[in-house]
Amino acid sequence: MIRLGHIDYSNCVPVHARLLGEEAPPDVQVVRGLPTQLNRALAEGRIDAAPCSSIEYARHATDYQLLPFTIASRGPVQSILLELASSPQALAGLRVGLPTASATSVVLLRILLERRYGVRPSYVSFDQAVEDPFDTGCAAALFIGDVALRRVPGAGRHVLDLGREWFAWTGLPFAFALWQVRRALGTAERDRLGCLLQDSRAWFLEHRQELADQYAPGFGLDPGRLLRYWDSLVYELTPEIQAGLLRFVQLAAELGEAPLIEFLDVAEALTECKPRARGS
Numbered sequence: 001m002i003r004l005g006h007i008d009y010s011n012c013v014p015v016h017a018r019l020l021g022e023e024a025p026p027d028v029q030v031v032r033g034l035p036t037q038l039n040r041a042l043a044e045g046r047i048d049a050a051p052c053s054s055i056e057y058a059r060h061a062t063d064y065q066l067l068p069f070t071i072a073s074r075g076p077v078q079s080i081l082l083e084l085a086s087s088p089q090a091l092a093g094l095r096v097g098l099p100t101a102s103a104t105s106v107v108l109l110r111i112l113l114e115r116r117y118g119v120r121p122s123y124v125s126f127d128q129a130v131e132d133p134f135d136t137g138c139a140a141a142l143f144i145g146d147v148a149l150r151r152v153p154g155a156g157r158h159v160l161d162l163g164r165e166w167f168a169w170t171g172l173p174f175a176f177a178l179w180q181v182r183r184a185l186g187t188a189e190r191d192r193l194g195c196l197l198q199d200s201r202a203w204f205l206e207h208r209q210e211l212a213d214q215y216a217p218g219f220g221l222d223p224g225r226l227l228r229y230w231d232s233l234v235y236e237l238t239p240e241i242q243a244g245l246l247r248f249v250q251l252a253a254e255l256g257e258a259p260l261i262e263f264l265d266v267a268e269a270l271t272e273c274k275p276r277a278r279g280s
Contacts, residue, residue: 002185002193003029005038005050007177009145010219011071011079012051014230015179017211018200018276025196025276034101035177042180049181049193053103057178058249058258066266067179067194069201072234072241074173077163079229080105081148084140085157088112092119097126097133097141104176105144107258108162111251116169146219149229172244173234181267195273201235202275237266 006016013020019028031038031047038050043060051071057064084091091113098106106123113119126133126141133141134154142162143151153159166174179197181190204211208227216223234241242264253260 001027001029002049002189003031003047004193005041005047005052006030006032007035007038007051007145008032009079010149010215010221010226010229011145011233012177013211013215014204014208014233015051015069015071015197015201015235017204017207019196023203027192028196036101036103039103042182045182045184048185048189049179051177052180054175054178054245054248055104055107055252055258057180057264058252058261060180061259061261061265063183064180064265065183065190066237066264067181067190067197068237068266069179069197069235070175070237070241071177072173072175072237072244073163073167073232074234074240075164075167076161076232077174077176078161078232079146079148080108080142080144080162080176081151081159082109082140082142082162083134083151083153083157083159086139088117088140088160089119091117091121091140094121094139095133095137096121096123097138098123099128099142099144099147100125101128102142102144105142105162107252107255108166108174108248109142110255110257111248112162112165112169114255115251116165146221149225150220166244166248170244170247172247173238173241174248175237175241175245178237178245190267191272194267196276198273199276242266 212223212227
C-alpha cells in the first residue's frame with residue numbers, strides 16, 4: 001500500500017484527479033490535509049509521498065526524492081496573495097499575518113519583503129480558515145489556496161501576487177509544491193506511484209471541463225474560473241522550474257530558513273508507464 005498525501009486545495013486536482021473517488025487504485029491510500037499537515041506527516045513517516053511545500057525538500061533533501069511533478073507558476077499564481085493597504089516598502093516594523101497552513105509561501109514572502117524591498121515587518125501567525133488578521137491590527141496578510149482565490153480585498157486594500165512578484169524580480173518560475181517521496185519507499189513502489197501520477201495527469205487533461213464542473217462548487221468557485229486557474233499553472237518539473245527552485249532555496253538559506261542544497265534529486269523520466277485500465 002502506498003500512502004499518498006493530497007492537499008485539500010483545488011490546485012492539486014490536476015495531478016491527483018484519477019486517484020480520488022471511484023477511480024482510486026486499490027493499492028493507494030489517499031491521506032488528505034493542509035500543506036503544513038502533509039509536510040509533518042511525510043517527515044514523520046506517516047505517509048510515503050505527497051505534493052509537499054517546496055521548502056520541505058531543502059529541509060529534508062537527504063530523506064526525500066522528487067518525482068517530476070510540481071505546482072508552479074511562470075508569473076501570476078492567483079492563489080498566493082499578500083493583501084495590504086499601502087506599498088510593501090511601508091511595512092517595515094508593522095504586523096504582517098502569515099497563514100499557519102503554509103510553509104513555502106511564508107518563506108517566499110520573507111524573501112520578497114526582506115531581500116527585494118528591504119523591509120523587516122513583525123510576523124504573526126493566523127488560521128486563515130477562521131481568522132481575519134486585519135481585525136487584530138495587521139497592516140498586511142498573506143492568504144493562500146482557495147481562500148485567496150475567493151477572497152475580496154477589504155476597502156482601501158489591494159493585493160500583490162507573489163508569483164508575479166518573484167518572476168518580475170528573478171525572471172524565473174516558482175515551484176510552490178513538489179511531489180516528494182520518502183527514500184524508504186522501495187524503487188518499485190516509487191515507480192508505480194510515478195506511473196499512476198502520470199496516468200492521472202493525462203486523464204485529467206482529457207476530462208478537465210467535467211472535472212471543473214464537478215469540483216468547482218466544493219471550492220466555492222465558478223467552473224470557468226476554476227478551469228482558467230488550472231490552465232494557468234505548470235505541473236511538469238521542467239529544467240527552468242528547477243532553476244527557479246534552486247534560486248529560491250539559495251535565498252531561503254541566506255535567511256536561515258533551510259540548508260543550502262546545490263542540486264535536486266529528481267527521479268528519472270517515467271518512460272515505461274502504461275495507461276491504466278478503468279478500475280485498476
